[in-house]
Amino acid sequence: MFIADTHSDTLYALGVNHAKLQDLMINPEKLRKGGITLQTFALWTGRDGNRGDVDGIVRGELSARRFFEEAGIHQVDDPAQAKEGENAYMLSVEGGEVFEKGLEAVSEFRQLGVRMTALVWNNENAIGYPAKSGEKRGLKPYGLDVVKEMQSCHMAVDTSHLNEAGFWDIFNHTNVPPLASHSCCMSLCRHFRNLTDEQIRAMIRDGGYIGINFYPAFLSESGECDVERVAEHIDYVCQMGGEHIVGFGSDFDGIECAPRGLSGADEVPNLLDALRRRGMSEEAVSGIAGGNLLRYFSRI
Numbered sequence: 001m002f003i004a005d006t007h008s009d010t011l012y013a014l015g016v017n018h019a020k021l022q023d024l025m026i027n028p029e030k031l032r033k034g035g036i037t038l039q040t041f042a043l044w045t046g047r048d049g050n051r052g053d054v055d056g057i058v059r060g061e062l063s064a065r066r067f068f069e070e071a072g073i074h075q076v077d078d079p080a081q082a083k084e085g086e087n088a089y090m091l092s093v094e095g096g097e098v099f100e101k102g103l104e105a106v107s108e109f110r111q112l113g114v115r116m117t118a119l120v121w122n123n124e125n126a127i128g129y130p131a132k133s134g135e136k137r138g139l140k141p142y143g144l145d146v147v148k149e150m151q152s153c154h155m156a157v158d159t160s161h162l163n164e165a166g167f168w169d170i171f172n173h174t175n176v177p178p179l180a181s182h183s184c185c186m187s188l189c190r191h192f193r194n195l196t197d198e199q200i201r202a203m204i205r206d207g208g209y210i211g212i213n214f215y216p217a218f219l220s221e222s223g224e225c226d227v228e229r230v231a232e233h234i235d236y237v238c239q240m241g242g243e244h245i246v247g248f249g250s251d252f253d254g255i256e257c258a259p260r261g262l263s264g265a266d267e268v269p270n271l272l273d274a275l276r277r278r279g280m281s282e283e284a285v286s287g288i289a290g291g292n293l294l295r296y297f298s299r300i
């Protein structure tokens, strides 16, 4: 089965925090054990946003790729280049701060192999405002220029962390559907990082994509849960008619705890089983595991 994950902070943990490979939720051994065909590694700009050393952080993250390259896990430029039965990774960016120096930075990052960028993390930047801010204004004029430049480079616009007004600006001012690489459902867990039913409906209508986050605080208001709860969020999108646009956005190595039975990439098969237990067909499970993401990228 082609299994894909659209978000992890593994390169930050390795390249900036200097974590030990064996302590991480994702490492070469766990990717192999879990049968992960395509792992997305985010280049996160860090918690200080544009007040921090963005260039230095990104350099550290890029150099941490060696831990995977040395283990025979290589970078692909397009999800379709990843081969079932093997393990590969793709780059994303989390934090539009990397594009603040000018629109040409978009194609520079695209040339590095970056296929999706979250416009903001939890800080306001030159592009827009995070959901965390509660800000009601949408994208800034420069932000809309960045979005259009990304779309012309076939780089997916990632709305995870973005405020709602910014989310709607993408739908109202462009024709290419965005993705939410690591977000859950607001109706199942009231948290500012989650998507409302209206947002999920727009993703379904326009052919976007949602990677369900594995962070217990986004999955359950009690802050703890097991793998079944992740399946419940996925099923919620399916029940709304989104069986073809939903998948996995683990957030592994960016979260301090994980659901029981889903502690790392090696346990992703438990999630496939949880989906089957909910009565999903093998075809639906294989779409959610990775087929849906492949089709999203062929649409954009």
Ligand SMILES: [Zn+2]
Binding pocket: 094, 160, 161, 182, 254
């Ligand atoms: Zn994030």
